[in-house]
Amino acid sequence: MEKIGRFNVVHRLRKRQLLIAINSVCALSIFFFGYDQGMMAGVNTAKEYYTRMGFAHTDEKGEPVITDSLLQGGIVSVYYLGTLIGALFGGWFGDKFGRIKTIALGAAWAVFGATLQTAAMNHSWMICARLINGFGTGILNAIVPVWATETAEHTSRGQFVAIEFTLNIFGVAVAYWIEYGCSFYQNGESAFVWRFPIAFQIVPLVFLFGIVWLFPESPRWLCKAGREDESRYVLERLREDGVQSTGKAEAEFQDVRNIVELERKNAKSQNYLYMLTGYKSGKLHTGRRVQLVIWLQIMQEWIGIAGVTIYSPTIFRIAGLTKDTVGWVAGLNQITYTLSTLVCVFTLDRIGRRWTLYWGSVVQGIVLFLAGGLSRVSIDAVDAGNQDRANKFGGGAVAMIFLFTMTFGATWLTVPWLYPAEIFPLEVRARGNAWGVVGWSIGNGWLTLLCPVMFEALNEKTLYIFAACNVITIPMVYCLYPESNQRTLEEMNLLFASDSIWNWDAEKNYKLLVEQNPELVQAAGRGQSVVDPETGIHKPSRNMSLDPHGMKSNVSDDSDEKATTQHL
Secondary structure (H helix, E strand, O other), rough: OOOOOOOOOHOOOOOOHHHHHHHHHHHHHHHHHHHHHHHHHHOOOOOOHHHHHOOEEEEEEOOOOOOOOHHHHHHHHHHHHHHOOOOOOOOHHHHOHHHHHHHHHHHHHHHHHHHHOOOOOOOHHHHHHHHHHHHHHHHHHHHHHHHHHHHHOOOOHHHHHHHHHHHHHHHHHHHOOOHHHHHHHHHHHHHHHHHHHEEEEEOHHHHHHHHHHHHOOOOOHHOOOOHHHHHHHHHHHHOOOOOOOOOHHHHHHHHHHHHHHHHHHHOOOOOOOHHHHHHOOHHOOOOHHHHHHHHHHHHHHHHHHHHHHHHHHHHHHHOOHHHHHHHHHHHHHHHHHHHHHHHHHHHHHHHHHHHHHHHHHHHHHHHHHHHHHHHHHHHHHEEEOHHHHHHHHHHHHHHHHHHHHHHHOOOOOOOOHHHHHHHOOOOHHHHHHHHHHHHHHHHHHHHHHEEEEHHHHHHHHHHHHHHHHHHHHHHHHHHHHHOOOOOOHHHHHHHOOOOEEEEEEEHHHHHHHHHOOHHHOOOHHOOOOOOOOOOOEOOOOOOOOHHHHHHHHHHHHHHHHHHHHOOO
16 A cells, blocks of 8 residues: 555554554553653652652651642642543544544643643642643543544453553552562652653653554544555455455454445534534434543542542551551562453453443442441451451451452552543544543542542541442443444444433334344345345445334335336
């Protein structure tokens, strides 16, 4: 292909090798995201950092004393304002200019922000740098999952994204251990203790910026942009082995082309306000999809991961662990958290998105109730001077913390990031995924500010609130969230075509539309083709529609016309 650069890996790799290469690049971006998330926890405890920023000082025991918690929380949470704005910009840019250019832009912007953070000399500087860094992260978060889902096959889409999020938690773990190691440098009093961990994130970002140009653009975006020859070529390299054509690539290409035509027929041009309200989206119902992904991401935060992260050091201490031991145990928790994400790799495409969320919510809810109860018994034992009893029940609470993070890593970590990248129409897929990042930014920023206040007022009872949120998610997912597993991206418009918000109505309507619109769901993965094997000519398509009642009318009219012709 003349329009695709000669050094592009698409000319050298095929099928699974090409998919693995693409997802390795995606994983690099997700690794940075995880590292960036985990980094500030250690930075905030560095003596030179908190004294320079002016929100704490050291007491006679060498422990930090927070004097301005609003400033401390503001420096952390302003990052999420940056990710929110960056995601909205990245979604618009990605739909207009493509996935590859957007990833490169996000990486370059994040390098700029990370450089400013590394050199920060006061809190005003750091706040501005955090905002800029968050903007770049938001761009990447809006586009990378979209690129991954648009290149993967529908039968293994979840598996590839789950692998990427294993790297996400690995990034958190790497950040923790780098900061743990740096904390011993010059007794933890050097600026190196916090500047080096911040600077380290520049390494994967520079590599990402340099390598992404060697990878193919999303075939779905290419088709939408009218570059059909390139789209067909990239799909052929992704789906065929080059020895004998199976028709999968051509069938999938026709699915994509049909859905582009259908989307343009069923909805006016969509901006962010139109998407949020569903205005002029017709049977595509983008407003409903936006609400679903925003609240899924918000609930991901409110089911307890942020709270457990904040409260776990307290639980470790009441369990009788020394300060040095707490560091090791917290690091071990990060390692088991990382390993738990591999469970999702093997289960997500087998049991589906909904059942993954179900079992996660059930286990997490039970564990949080137990963690809260065991913590209360331990606290009461400490107050009564019974340290042995406190250690026993505190140890049980520690076990619950480990079990919670492992369950979260195996379930709720991945699905809220995968689902937004799957369910939106091609025309606005990057902007749709950006709304998911907006939900994550709101949930994270909101909880970052509220968590210290909640734990100060309620102590371990805060865990009961998070446990209750887990219970709430079960009927929420059951009633409102259709299953996207083992369905092509092109089938999502049929899945959300129902005017009802309820999942059971969506599924019923979907089955009817699949029967009436076979040309929309040729589904390359099912081994069908829209090309006549004898003539090589594309099979004619009917009048496509997302309205089953309208289709019945059209089909009836077609039948009457054929009968009249035969009679004549």
